[in-house]
Structures are given as structure tokens and as C-alpha cells.
Amino acid sequence: MALTDYNHIRTALFVKIEVDQYYDAAYGGFQNKTLLFSDHYKDFELFTGETYTALGDLVGVSSSMNELTPTSGTLTLTISGVASQSITEITRTKFNSSRVTVYRAFFTQNGELIDDVSITNPVGRYNGYVNNYTLQEDWDQELRFTSNTISLECSNSVTLLSKKTSGRKTNPTSMKKYYPNDVSFDRIPALVNAKIDFGGAS
């Protein structure tokens, strides 16, 4: 639908987390899984085949900045209301380095996605990777009820690259990291400060 009423625009955030090793209790092991959720009021197919589950107010996304020059940036995703039976899945899942994409989409007051050539919709808001996660448990003594909140700390590529150290070093461990069968560097540790008698007696 074309944009006609600028006074009644709705917006929602859509989060996509691509987890390489998600622990699926039903499956009984790890598998690739893409988590799709949004703070929209209803489930919505933002892209073909990608339906984002509506979590409404249970999703919190911290602010982020868009800058012309690439700078390091972090973003925190908070998901509340996690069921206690899901805790095992969360703690066993390897979230670190999972790719995170956050989109912002604009809707009309009727909940239809605005389709107007003058704007890009949805617009990409954040690209990054999960850097850390925390799980917070809130125990209500009176109600005998536990509610859990998971916070995913995300870092963009610039932040990760600034922390990354790469390059091959002159030791066998470093060589075998890239070329497991290559033994060329195996003798270097034994050669450090080794003394060799060079030249025979005349």
C-alpha cells in the first residue's frame, strides 16, 4: 500500500538470529536454526518464507547508531517471558558468533506494510553477531512462578574485527590450525636458543 497518511505510521522491529548450533531438545541434538521474532502485534511474513513470530512487548531492542563511517557498535536484544522448560535449550545452544539482523518495517494504521517507491521498507537497522548472552531468572515467591529473561549482546563486524587476531605464527600449533598435516614447523620449539657446534676440528 502506498504511503498516504504520514500521521498514522506504525513501526516494528524484526529480528533474525541465525544459530549454527541450536540445541533442539525434541531433536535431541544440535542443528541449524533461524530464530525469527518481532515486537509486532501479530505474526508477519516480512520476506518470502520468513514469518516473524510476534512477541510484542516481550522483545526489547536497545538503541543503535547509524554512521557514515564504520565504527564499532553494540546492541542488546532482550527477550522476556522465556519458559522454564526452555532454559535447557538456551544454555546448551551455542549462541556466540550467530549472525543477527534487525530490520525496521513501517506499517499503515491498518497494519499493512507500506509499499512506496519513495522509501525502503523494510529497512535494515543492524547487522552483527552475538557476542555474549545472559540469562536472568526472576522468582516470584507468592505466585511460585519463575520468569526468565535472556539478553543477547551483539557486536557489529567492526567490533569483532578489532578484537580479532589472525595470521600464522612460527610454531607448530599455528601451522596445524590451517594445515593439519604439515609438519614443517614442528622443530621450531626445539631450535629456540639451541646451540650447535658448526665446523669440524682440522
Added chain:
Amino acid sequence: MSLISDIVKFGLGQFGIQATGDTPKAIATSALTSFLTQKVNKAIKKTNLPSPSASVSTSSAIATDTTKSTIETIERKVKVEIAGDTDAGIPVVYGEGYVQPLLVDAVLTNSQCTMWYCVALCEVTGNDLNGDPSLITFEEIYWEGKKLTFYSDGNRVAASWEGKGASAKQDLTLSGNVEIYCYNNGSESPCNVRPQGLSVNHGNAYLIMPGWGVNHQMSGLAFALIKVSYDAEKEVKGLGSLRFKMRNTLKKPGDVLNDYMSSTVYGAGISAGEID
């Protein structure tokens, strides 16, 4: 008694002169001066004896007859301390650049008279944006700051040269005592220092380096094997301070940035899909 008087007394004892009065004392002093001059000259000759190589920590055991000014025997052996480093980063060269070699292996053979060294030089880079592989070549090699030239086999050092042009000075110290085998992409990619010996192929590194087998691949590396034959007279007693001038065909800014961003070995390891 003072230090000076002790010296005089020692000199008198050495030459058997009894000092009485001023004249004998003057004679004794003259004789002592001559004796000390001789000692100093001997010491100077000792310091001029062949010294260990500057690039490696060495110590030589030299026996001299203290009663004669000439050297009778030289024990032909030096203790070479290998300058290995397990935490050195291997450089990446784009375009042209000078690199210091990093020691990877050292083997002593031929009754301790031949030393083989393997030195890593730089990483082999990836393809350019057209998909053509990069090529690393050896342009020049310097030993103790002097440029090396080779015989027609491309490996044996013919001479080292100090300076450039007509004023360059030739040094034949390394001639016949040093051989350098170059490889531009692992053990199975022999090459030579350009432009000399371009047609020469010296074979796989693991067939040349003593003690190496097919798993000594030096994967993804430009490197060199260096054979040093001990020569006490010419003072070839170890690996000199080396510098290699390398050239990489990958030098355009776009190619370089793309390679450095995408390499999983020495770069950022960003996948091609994430690079626009």
C-alpha cells in the same frame, strides 16, 4: 709501593736487570716498554683473528702459543646459537617489499661442516578480483647488506656486491660456500632469484633439505633453503644477516583489500558474500 713501581719491579725481574742508580733504571724502563709493546701487539693480533658471524651468537675457541707471535693452530669449530622464535608473525607482501627471514628449521650435516637452514619469508596470497592467482617472485637477496649474485645453476652464490653501478665492490667470501634454494608457494614450487637462472628447476624442498619428508610442505609459504659450508679462512661460520626483496603480482588496491579481508589465514576471514 705503587702500581707503577710494581710494574717496574716486574719488568726488572723479567729481563734480569739489577736497577742501581738512574741509568740502569732508564735501561730497565726502556726494556719494559719494549716488552709491553710486544704484549700489546700480540693482543692486537689475537683480536684480528677470524671472528664469529655477526648474525648469530657464536664463540670460537682459538688456541695460540703465547711464546710466539704466530698462530699455530685454530680449532675449527664455532658454537652457533639458533635464533628460533615460536611467536613470530609471517608477513604478507603486496607489490614489492623487503622481508627478514624467519627460521623454521636447521640441520647440521657433513661431519658438522655443512649447515642447512630453512627460512620462511612471506605468506602466499590469493586470487585477484578476476580470479587469477597471485605470483610471488624473488627479486634480490642481501647477505650482510650486500647483494648476492648466483652462478648459472641459480643456487650457488657467486659473489656479494657492496654498492651499486661501477663503484660496486665485489666480495667472493661466500662464493662456493653458500647455496640458496627458493620456493614461492610451498615445497613443490621451486623458483629462482630473478633474473638469474630462470630456467633452472632444483626440485622439491623435501628432497633437498636433510631429514625432510613429503609432509614438510611449507604450505602457503614463500621460503628458502640455505646451505652454508663452513670455511674458517673465509670466515663463513653461520647464517649472515639476510634480507629478501619479494614481489607479489597482487598489488592493485581493490585486489589487496579483497584478499586481506577474505583470507582466513592472515586476513579478516570475511566471506565473499559479505563483501560488496
